[in-house]
Amino acid sequence: QKEVEQNSGPLSVPEGAIASLNCTYSDRGSQSFFWYRQYSGKSPELIMSIYSNGDKEDGRFTAQLNKASQYVSLLIRDSQPSDSATYLCAVISLQGAQKLVFGQGTRLTINP
Amino acid sequence: GAGVSQSPRYKVAKRGQDVALRCDPISGHVSLFWYQQALGQGPEFLTYFQNEAQLDKSGLPSDRFFAERPEGSVSTLKIQRTQQEDSAVYLCASSPRSGWKETQYFGPGTRLLVL
Numbered sequence: 001q002k003e004v005e006q007n008s009g010p011l012s013v014p015e016g017a018i019a020s021l022n023c024t025y026s027d028r029g030s031q032s033f034f035w036y037r038q039y040s041g042k043s044p045e046l047i048m049s050i051y052s053n054g055d056k057e058d059g060r061f062t063a064q065l066n067k068a069s070q071y072v073s074l075l076i077r078d079s080q081p082s083d084s085a086t087y088l089c090a091v092i093s094l095q096g097a098q099k100l101v102f103g104q105g106t107r108l109t110i111n112p
Numbered sequence: 113g114a115g116v117s118q119s120p121r122y123k124v125a126k127r128g129q130d131v132a133l134r135c136d137p138i139s140g141h142v143s144l145f146w147y148q149q150a151l152g153q154g155p156e157f158l159t160y161f162q163n164e165a166q167l168d169k170s171g172l173p174s175d176r177f178f179a180e181r182p183e184g185s186v187s188t189l190k191i192q193r194t195q196q197e198d199s200a201v202y203l204c205a206s207s208p209r210s211g212w213k214e215t216q217y218f219g220p221g222t223r224l225l226v227l
Contacts, residue, residue, distance in 0.1 A: 031212050044203070102154030104154050
């Protein structure tokens with residue numbers, strides 16, 4: 001079992017709809033959770049970070065964390081074509097010396 | 113301000129050659145990380161520095177991989193006797209302080225192709 005798992009997609013969503021991206025992790029010691037966006041041929045760019053259970057909203061983005069279920073998600077409201085990218089879920093474990101452990105990424109396409 | 117920079121951006125090497133990849137972190141950033149990203153996969157951790165100290169090198173795939181950060185700023189990742197399976201994008205990231213809440217800022221990466 002991979003430490004961080006994501007559905008690799010592709011996930012196709014019409015413009016203006018809500019895109020929902022999901023991630024599960026296996027290490028119960030995980031403390032920090034991050035969503036990065038990566039355009040093709042570019043480096044990862046931080047979208048959201050979340051550290052405690054519940055929801056965290058930033059503009060059109062909402063991150064949700066459920067430590068009991070070892071589940072973290074990212075919702076993108078009013079999806080735009082510019083949101084088309086690969087979304088990487090990453091976690092940091094207290095035992096991990098601050099290294100990010102990434103999932104394989106979900107490729108999201110927003111259709112105009 | 114300037115972000116993380118990496119050079120070269122692209123490197124083609126013949127199998128068996130040695131390569132050196134450079135990372136210039138954001139000025140003043142204490143923590144520096146190297147990741148390897150294969151095509152279609154998420155980045156995988158290679159090694160971590162806090163200032164000049166290499167605190168974790170558990171992700172280095174073999175003893176052909178070596179990293180250093182002698183003065184606590186610029187870092188070099190060296191791969192000896194390159195193999196085809198070393199072909200990947202090598203990403204460097206830095207963060208202002210050590211700590212599990214710190215954001216890691218990524219450089220543009222070096223795309224290595226071993227023929």
